[in-house]
Amino acid sequence: MSTEYGADQIQILEGLEAVRKRPGMYIGSTSSRGLHHLVYEIVDNSVDEALAGFCDTIEVTINEDNSVTVVDNGRGIPIGINAKAGIPAVEVVFTILHAGGKFGGGGYKVSGGLHGVGASVVNALSEWLEVYIYNEGKIYNQRYERGKVMYPLKEAGVCDPGKTGTKVVFLPDKEIFEETVFDYSVLKNRLREMAFLTKGLRIVLVDDREETPVKKEFHYEGGIKEFVQYLNNNKTELYPEIIFCEGTKENVYVEVAMQHNDAYNENCYSFVNNINTPEGGTHLEGFKRALTKTVNEYARANKLLKDSEQNLSGEDIREGLTAIISIKIEDPQFEGQTKQKLGNSEGRVAVDQIVSEQLTYFLEQNPAVAKIICEKSILSQRAREAARKARDITRRKTALDGMALPGKLADCSDKDPKNCEIYIVEGDSAGGSAKKARSRATQAILPLRGKILNVEKARMDKIYANAEIKAMITAFGTGIHDDFDISKLRYHKIIIMTDADVDGAHISTLLLTFMYRFMPELIKQGYVYLAQPPLYKIEKNKKVWYAYSDDELNAILSEIGRDNNNKIQRYKGLGEMDAEQLWDTTMDPKTRILLRVNMDEDTSSEIDMTFTTLMGDKVEPRREFIEANAKYAKNLDI
Numbered sequence: 232m233s234t235e236y237g238a239d240q241i242q243i244l245e246g247l248e249a250v251r252k253r254p255g256m257y258i259g260s261t262s263s264r265g266l267h268h269l270v271y272e273i274v275d276n277s278v279d280e281a282l283a284g285f286c287d288t289i290e291v292t293i294n295e296d297n298s299v300t301v302v303d304n305g306r307g308i309p310i311g312i313n314a315k316a317g318i319p320a321v322e323v324v325f326t327i328l329h330a331g332g333k334f335g336g337g338g339y340k341v342s343g344g345l346h347g348v349g350a351s352v353v354n355a356l357s358e359w360l361e362v363y364i365y366n367e368g369k370i371y372n373q374r375y376e377r378g379k380v381m382y383p384l385k386e387a388g389v390c391d392p393g394k395t396g397t398k399v400v401f402l403p404d405k406e407i408f409e410e411t412v413f414d415y416s417v418l419k420n421r422l423r424e425m426a427f428l429t430k431g432l433r434i435v436l437v438d439d440r441e442e443t444p445v446k447k448e449f450h451y452e453g454g455i456k457e458f459v460q461y462l463n464n465n466k467t468e469l470y471p472e473i474i475f476c477e478g479t480k481e482n483v484y485v486e487v488a489m490q491h492n493d494a495y496n497e498n499c500y501s502f503v504n505n506i507n508t509p510e511g512g513t514h515l516e517g518f519k520r521a522l523t524k525t526v527n528e529y530a531r532a533n534k535l536l537k538d539s540e541q542n543l544s545g546e547d548i549r550e551g552l553t554a555i556i557s558i559k560i561e562d563p564q565f566e567g568q569t570k571q572k573l574g575n576s577e578g579r580v581a582v583d584q585i586v587s588e589q590l591t592y593f594l595e596q597n598p599a600v601a602k603i604i605c606e607k608s609i610l611s612q613r614a615r616e617a618a619r620k621a622r623d624i625t626r627r628k629t630a631l632d633g634m635a636l637p638g639k640l641a642d643c644s645d646k647d648p649k650n651c652e653i654y655i656v657e658g659d660s661a662g663g664s665a666k667k668a669r670s671r672a673t674q675a676i677l678p679l680r681g682k683i684l685n686v687e688k689a690r691m692d693k694i695y696a697n698a699e700i701k702a703m704i705t706a707f708g709t710g711i712h713d714d715f716d717i718s719k720l721r722y723h724k725i726i727i728m729t730d731a732d733v734d735g736a737h738i739s740t741l742l743l744t745f746m747y748r749f750m751p752e753l754i755k756q757g758y759v760y761l762a763q764p765p766l767y768k769i770e771k772n773k774k775v776w777y778a779y780s781d782d783e784l785n786a787i788l789s790e791i792g793r794d795n796n797n798k799i800q801r802y803k804g805l806g807e808m809d810a811e812q813l814w815d816t817t818m819d820p821k822t823r824i825l826l827r828v829n830m831d832e833d834t835s836s837e838i839d840m841t842f843t844t845l846m847g848d849k850v851e852p853r854r855e856f857i858e859a860n861a862k863y864a865k866n867l868d869i
């Protein structure tokens with residue numbers, strides 16, 4: 232290969248330079264989310280190789296220096312000279328934008344959406360990247376730095392002649408990313424999801440940063456059937472069977488798995504080419520249409536409905552349903568503001584036809600299950616009716632009162648939501664201190680009494696009737712469900728303030744569960760926070776320190792000396808602080824610590840699991856979860 236810069240190479244550099252100039256355009260963001268997308272981007276290529284039938288194992292390693300290694304046992308990226316570019320195909324993959332899948336042929340290239348921008352984007356955004364290809368007893372290698380080729384593809388040793396595959400190692404560029412430390416659990420959740428979605432594929436994740444390396448293996452012969460089982464693991468199933476539909480229509484490969492549990496929320500996750508589509512689209516519409524139509528037809532034919540007028544709504548049928556809808560489609564079109572909603576009309580047709588046909592057959596073959604589904608839906612319909620009546624009454628009331636705010640709310644005087652915050656405080660006594668302490672202009676206080684209703688275990692009618700929940704809904708101003716309107720939010724900071732003990736953590740979780748289920752946008756858009764009251768007060772010679780953790784306590788004690796003049800008070804609750812202390816330690820915007828609650832939208836199925844695990848009926852999964860996560864003590868990253 233020539234070392235001079237020809238026109239082609241200049242173009243290549245300009246291409247990758249554009250990626251470095253506007254990384255967000257290619258990888259979504261340069262936050263932690265974008266950082267993790269680099270890994271998914273590389274792994275997607277190996278998954279494509281697995282879908283093509285040439286690879287069954289992918290290993291991902293987080294190395295000690297925070298670089299990441301991805302290895303597969305596929306055919307190896309082709310090394311032959313690409314006729315059009317005049318350089319080895321592998322070099323095309325890493326240096327030319329959008330080159331992924333355009334060569335070779337025969338492979339099922341399924342990437343789309345944010346993913347699928349290709350390996351060249353990862354290369355451009357890496358301090359360095361190395362590729363190794365194992366083929367016919369030889370190892371080929373090339374290295375790039377910030378997208379630039381360091382040397383031509385070379386032979387770099389020998390390997391077992393039967394071994395084939397690709398290995399990529401890369402270090403994300405600190406000049407580009409705000410965050411360059413990988414989060415093991417984020418990768419673990421996404422890789423688990425990928426393994427569920429690709430039955431038979433083995434994905435191994437290793438974290439070599441730990442003293443004793445952590446290793447996790449995901450391999451599901453049952454694919455999305457096992458995914459549904461996993462999601463329902465900590466719930467109580469209504470019947471043992473997992474309903475499964477599969478087929479190809481209009482060149483769309485469709486897989487659907489579902490099962491009801493005794494909870495009240497709906498848990499449908501849809502995927503296109505292995506990518507989560509949180510906003511749904513035609514495939515999800517097709518599924519819902521088929522499910523509603525088929526269950527109604529069955530119920531009517533089998534005289535399970537009261538009269539010919541009664542019709543079960545889709546929502547009634549999906550109450551307590553866990554479902555995975557996964558399709559593979561050749562040229563996915565994504566619509567909507569965030570380009571996450573599938574637009575292809577053949578997606579709707581294919582899912583509708585396959586689910587209608589196969590679900591009809593399943594219900595006929597399994598009348599006991601069919602009866603359970605119909606009865607549950609009818610119960611849900613009754614509860615929804617009752618809830619609607621209760622809601623209509625509240626609506627009428629608020630219309631008369633001109634949006635009556637809850638009586639317990641001490642509102643702030645400023646009316647610009649951007650300046651305003653609301654503290655949700657556990658208990659009247661702490662609420663009283665907070666009301667005294669607050670800055671009246673911008674801080675509102677809403678005290679809540681006693682235990683908050685667990686929305687995981689209550690039906691709509693009961694939820695709407697709950698005083699604490701009604702108070703929050705009216706105070707926030709946004710409404711819920713179909714009425715939800717974020718532009719009506721009255722406070723841009725919703726701050727949960729509870730005691731720094733187990734009960735406080737429980738109440739925080741109940742409040743977060745409510746917000747996640749009923750107003751997820753509040754969390755997604757970063758409006759929800761947890762206040763951090765101190766754990767200790769240290770006094771010495773009339774001077775006062777506050778410690779927010781045991782480590783901090785020890786640091787302060789080392790600083791001031793451990794002697795008998797120290798007075799250490801362990802705060803058991805907010806109530807032990809007077810108004811001034813509460814202001815100084817927890818509420819003063821200049822000095823307080825607030826933790827923003829965030830969620831990983833790339834694996835929303837995991838968040839649901841966390842809430843069910845923490846708030847559901849089953850004790851065993853909850854104990855396991857708490858034991859597994861105790862050492863992280865990071866309950867805010869839901």
Ligand code: TSJ
Pocket residue numbers: 272273274276277280301302303305306307308309324332334335336337338349350397398399
């Ligand atoms: F993204 C990437 F390029 F960096 C990358 C690609 C990273 C990793 C870890 C693996 C891969 C990859 C690519 N694994 N397997 C493949 N397969 C091909 O590129 C390939 C091989 C042969 C043929 C063929 O038609 O003979 C076609 C393709 C697409």
